[in-house]
Amino acid sequence: MLEHFFQCPYCWEEISMLLDTSVSNQTYVEDCEVCCNPIEIHPQFEENELIGFEAIDIEQ
Template sequence: MLEQFFHCPYCWESISMLLDISQENQSYIEDCEVCCNPIQIQVKFDNTELVYFNAESIEQ
């Protein structure tokens, strides 16, 4: 597991989450622990090294 810090795209609070390094490419929705809005998370690992992380609003 890897802890990743980022800002919520809705409330801009600094939050963290634990990322599972066992899957190279991941895309899922996680609720903000502060404002409870859904955040689209996209993650890419290369040999357990984080090479891409994106957290964005699911609203258009």
């Protein structure tokens, strides 16, 4: 597991999330721990190293 910090696309607060490095390409939805809005998360890993990360506002 890898702790990753990023800005919420709704409230712009910095939040942290634990990411599973064993799956190379992931997509899932998590609620912001500050404002509770849903965020679509897209982490990408190569050899257990984070190579890409997107946190998208799904209510656009």
